Amino acid sequence: MKKIKLAVLMLCVLCLFAASAAAQQPAWTYPIKATTLDDKTGLLVLANTTSLIPEDYVPYHLVNTYLRATNAGMQLRQEAADALKRMFEDATSAGYTLYIKSAYRSYQTQNTMYQNRLEKYNKDDGVVAAPGTSDHQTGLAVDILNYAWTQQDGMRPEFSQTAEAQWMAENCAKYGFILRYMEDKQEITGIIFEPWHFRYVGEEVAAYMMENHLSLEEFTAEYQQAIASFEQAGGDFKAYVKAQRELPPPIIISGDEEGESEVSLFYQTP
Numbered sequence: 001m002k003k004i005k006l007a008v009l010m011l012c013v014l015c016l017f018a019a020s021a022a023a024q025q026p027a028w029t030y031p032i033k034a035t036t037l038d039d040k041t042g043l044l045v046l047a048n049t050t051s052l053i054p055e056d057y058v059p060y061h062l063v064n065t066y067l068r069a070t071n072a073g074m075q076l077r078q079e080a081a082d083a084l085k086r087m088f089e090d091a092t093s094a095g096y097t098l099y100i101k102s103a104y105r106s107y108q109t110q111n112t113m114y115q116n117r118l119e120k121y122n123k124d125d126g127v128v129a130a131p132g133t134s135d136h137q138t139g140l141a142v143d144i145l146n147y148a149w150t151q152q153d154g155m156r157p158e159f160s161q162t163a164e165a166q167w168m169a170e171n172c173a174k175y176g177f178i179l180r181y182m183e184d185k186q187e188i189t190g191i192i193f194e195p196w197h198f199r200y201v202g203e204e205v206a207a208y209m210m211e212n213h214l215s216l217e218e219f220t221a222e223y224q225q226a227i228a229s230f231e232q233a234g235g236d237f238k239a240y241v242k243a244q245r246e247l248p249p250p251i252i253i254s255g256d257e258e259g260e261s262e263v264s265l266f267y268q269t270p
């Protein structure tokens with residue numbers, strides 16, 4: 001019994017140490033959790049003409065989506081595939097039938113598409129992204145159409161006028177997706193308005209981005225600035241994130257072998 005109380009006391013002391021180490025850091029005031037922005041799982045990866053994905057980059061845990069699609073074998077990262085499945089199911093309940101037009105594309109596939117387009121038009125007309133710059137190489141991006149548009153050759157911004165596109169724009173964030181290429185962000189993204197292109201970033205970030213109408217380029221710049229400001233104020237971002245990860249939610253231990261109704265609240269050490 002005494003030993004248990006001593007152990008609990010020591011754990012509390014350890015927690016105080018951890019808490020005081022964290023307290024030396026400036027306050028984290030940015031609306032997104034620091035652990036999310038540390039992006040251990042790569043959900044915030046940015047692919048564009050100034051932030052290229054390496055040729056040998058293969059997204060973590062690609063899976064077949066097995067969702068309604070124009071072609072078989074549409075792959076996404078597991079998290080994105082799971083979220084998309086829920087989005088497709090809820091769309092169906094709302095009366096909309098969605099189709100995947102395109103999902104993960106490897107560097108090699110993107111390169112072939114790009115070279116074909118170059119050959120056809122003798123110039124880079126901006127329609128097909130150069131290899132290394134496509135959001136589809138992240139395994140987190142998906143093009144989604146309704147039936148009528150799967151029957152057309154090519155995708156155009158007018159798809160935004162369909163009920164399916166409007167439902168997706170309104171609801172995508174609930175599933176962790178953002179509209180990656182918005183109409184009034186073309187100058188920033190360097191890509192035309194693509195009401196069919198959705199990108200998984202996780203629910204916390206998607207809700208914030210859609211609410212604040214941010215492109216991934218703007219969000220990236222904004223959170224990198226938040227980290228820089230934190231460090232300018234004397235913080236150590238990596239250490240702060242590490243401390244956050246090491247403090248799991250408190251657990252409640254009640255009673256002991258003698259049946260006392262004593263309740264101790266403490267943090268479990270990692």
Ligand SMILES: [Zn+2]
Nearest residue numbers: 141142143197
């Ligand atoms: Zn796309």
